[in-house]
């Protein structure tokens with residue numbers, strides 16, 4: 474990669490390499506701000522970066538998603554310039570010697586489910602949820618890499634059908650069982666991958682991970698996952714984790730998951746253990762209070778607060794009001810005596826059709 478991209482971005486260092494491209498840290502010579510630049514070869518078709526641009530535009534202004542600064546083609550590369558974030562959760566895990574505490578993982582879970590709920594509220598599924606797709610910056614966990622995303626809605630209001638024999642999408646270690654069975658993925662699969670990510674961060678391994686990496690073939694992982702991916706992967710940890718996985722395993726292809734139930738389950742763990750020893754997602758060191766700024770900076774800061782555009786979709790509302798019980802979830806203790814709250818999520822046509830077929 475050349476040192477200067479598009480006459481504006483001074484490439485500083487390679488931050489990471491993905492399956493399809495590389496991410497560089499760079500300095501925007503115009504704004505003097507640090508940015509991240511993702512590049513891929515122009516010959517890739519379909520282009521993951523093109524997909525990423527569409528998704529990032531849709532998510533503009535949402536908490537926990539990087540800002541898209543610009544994009545374009547430079548020589549034989551597509552590129553996007555996005556907000557520079559910190560380390561991903563795999564790197565954070567390594568920094569903590571592969572040992573995070575129960576409340577730390579539950580705290581990360583609270584933010585993961587909020588990001589996934591926001592993405593789903595925009596009718597998009599991620600299809601490659603794993604620890605390295607969540608990056609830290611200050612107190613916020615960001616979700617990145619939208620190259621595998623897909624809209625689960627077509628023609629405005631139809632949920633995609635549950636087709637089989639689709640190609641494998643995702644990452645072997647964290648993919649849902651449906652991904653291995655080559656069944657079309659839907660919202661439930663992002664949640665299953667989230668559960669495996671949390672189990673990995675709690676345990677430091679997953680039952681289908683062979684220490685000998687050459688033995689981690691798709692067929693071996695798929696077989697072991699079908700045997701060992703039940704709620705027992707959370708054995709020895711607070712019951713809320715396994716209850717969430719049991720709930721997710723009971724979700725129907727078309728259902729809008731109950732993000733509120735999942736969020737509250739993780740929050741219950743955080744509340745039980747307390748937040749005082751949580752080392753991840755700490756406040757940035759430098760904080761300025763408006764009153765300590767000089768008058769000109771104070772007025773700029775107040776103006777930027779006034780100009781702050783409220784997120785179009787309120788994740789808290791999705792978290793609080795979305796509830797779609799399944800037959801299996803009725804058997805969980807949390808669901809006993811719980812009233813069905815009107816589902817705030819849009820009801821898609823095929824979901825209604827599916828309901829009718831069930832009756």
Ligand SMILES: Nc1ncnc2c1ncn2[C@@H]1O[C@H](COP(=O)(O)OP(=O)(O)OP(=O)(O)O)[C@@H](O)[C@H]1O
Nearest residue numbers: 488489490491492493496509556557558561617618
């Ligand atoms: N906005 C960003 N700021 C800082 N680092 C980033 C940013 N986006 C991505 N990265 C880093 O770059 C690395 C590569 O990211 P990328 O999304 O291309 O691939 P990946 O998720 O690691 O791998 P794969 O494509 O195989 O899923 C990530 O590990 C991440 O830590």
